[in-house]
Amino acid sequence: MFMKGKWTNNSDSLFLKIESKKFRIDSLNNSPKWKNWLAIGEGIYTFKIDGKFLENEKKYSSGKLSLEKLEKIVIN
Numbered sequence: 001m002f003m004k005g006k007w008t009n010n011s012d013s014l015f016l017k018i019e020s021k022k023f024r025i026d027s028l029n030n031s032p033k034w035k036n037w038l039a040i041g042e043g044i045y046t047f048k049i050d051g052k053f054l055e056n057e058k059k060y061s062s063g064k065l066s067l068e069k070l071e072k073i074v075i076n
Contacts, residue, residue, distance in 0.1 A: 001037070003045075014054060016045040 005018040021038050028034045047054040047070070056068040 005043075012049050014047045014049065016047070018043045018045065 002022050002024065003016065003018050004020045005016050008015045008017070018040050021040060023029050023034065023038075029038065045056055047056050052072045054070040054072075056070075058066045058068075060066065
């Protein structure tokens with residue numbers, strides 16, 4: 001999934017204010033089954049800065065928890 005938006009920051013966090021979302025596979029963008037994943041909703045993702053990682057924790061209405069952990073890598 002691709003998300004476009006504007007980034008802001010504060011001491012230990014980055015915030016992505018989402019303006020649009022789309023799937024890499026175009027047919028999913030038009031599928032009624034997958035449409036709800038394109039909803040922007042609150043539209044802000046918060047990533048905590050932890051060394052060379054960015055972490056995003058999300059709690060779903062079912063009570064389940066999801067953790068995304070992005071690692072900064074340098075390719076020479």
